[in-house]
Amino acid sequence: YLLLMDEKAELNIEKSIEFQVENKVAWITIDNQKKGNGLTPEMRNHLIDLFESFNGQSEIRSAIIIGAGERFFCTGADLSTSTQNNDNSEGITEPITGEIRRMMLDGSIKLMNSVIDCEVPVIAAVNGTAAGIGAHLAFCSDLVITSETARFIEIFARRGLVPDGLGAWILPRLIGIQKTKELMFFADDVSAEEALRLGLCNRAVPASELETKSREWAERLAAGPSRSYMFTKWMINKSLDVDRMTLAEYEAWAVEVNASTYDSKEGVLSFQEKRTPEWKGY
Numbered sequence: 001y002l003l004l005m006d007e008k009a010e011l012n013i014e015k016s017i018e019f020q021v022e023n024k025v026a027w028i029t030i031d032n033q034k035k036g037n038g039l040t041p042e043m044r045n046h047l048i049d050l051f052e053s054f055n056g057q058s059e060i061r062s063a064i065i066i067g068a069g070e071r072f073f074c075t076g077a078d079l080s081t082s083t084q085n086n087d088n089s090e091g092i093t094e095p096i097t098g099e100i101r102r103m104m105l106d107g108s109i110k111l112m113n114s115v116i117d118c119e120v121p122v123i124a125a126v127n128g129t130a131a132g133i134g135a136h137l138a139f140c141s142d143l144v145i146t147s148e149t150a151r152f153i154e155i156f157a158r159r160g161l162v163p164d165g166l167g168a169w170i171l172p173r174l175i176g177i178q179k180t181k182e183l184m185f186f187a188d189d190v191s192a193e194e195a196l197r198l199g200l201c202n203r204a205v206p207a208s209e210l211e212t213k214s215r216e217w218a219e220r221l222a223a224g225p226s227r228s229y230m231f232t233k234w235m236i237n238k239s240l241d242v243d244r245m246t247l248a249e250y251e252a253w254a255v256e257v258n259a260s261t262y263d264s265k266e267g268v269l270s271f272q273e274k275r276t277p278e279w280k281g282y
Helices: 041-053 099-106 110-116 133-139 155-159 167-175 177-188 193-196 206-220 226-239 244-258 260-273
Strands: 009-012 016-024 024-030 062-067 072-073 122-126 129-131 142-147 151-152 190-191 203-205
Touching: 016 041, 016 122, 024 041, 024 190, 041 110, 041 151, 062 072, 062 206, 099 110, 099 177, 110 133, 110 206, 122 133, 122 206, 129 133, 133 151, 133 167, 142 193, 155 177, 155 203, 167 177, 190 193, 193 203, 203 206, 226 244
Parallel strands: 024 062, 062 122, 072 129, 122 142, 129 151, 142 203
Antiparallel strands: 009 016, 016 024, 151 190
């Protein structure tokens, strides 16, 4: 999926996931508008492959994920694909114990991990409703810019479901335990204004400015010291799960490894020479 082109390249992985590269920024568009930009298993797996493909290379240095149209970012899983017959020679129609767990680990959880662990900064440009794992896809991104008309919904309780897609992991870390329970228990709509107040997004902008602002941030990141961003993201994510001294060890190793990169040396040299650094991304 990785197109190694400096200016602009475009590829349709399948018509419901659009992918293009501009100025080292990957643009990923979810296009399943008849189903609220819901994700089929095939679309979800394509997204996982894309995010994982950005690791260990320098041709793509930031990414934006956005929904097609003006109404939906992503409304979660496309449930119209979930009612499939499971007939076999033994006449078993119910899933075998453990099968749903495996599907979760290989599905929505793997998608969120692919975003969290992606080595390049990921920006969610939330152009419309983000519900269920669609909301979690945004929350697991590194930066969130939302249209002022967008909304977020922890929709699971409306369907009698348990929140998935790492929502119970990311939300308490963003807004606290009690507020997370409120959003998940009542499943009320959260406006862009409220999301900004709570800390669920970085910016709320007019719909006409969403792509411009997202592009501005993504190209700024793509022109920066990519390995520095990679280690910074890695340390911040680790800080959510480890004690202070363990993080101190991670920090020390990150600083040492980063010191061997071109950009680290360029940053020090440009400071000494009183000039603007020229970042290479490695």
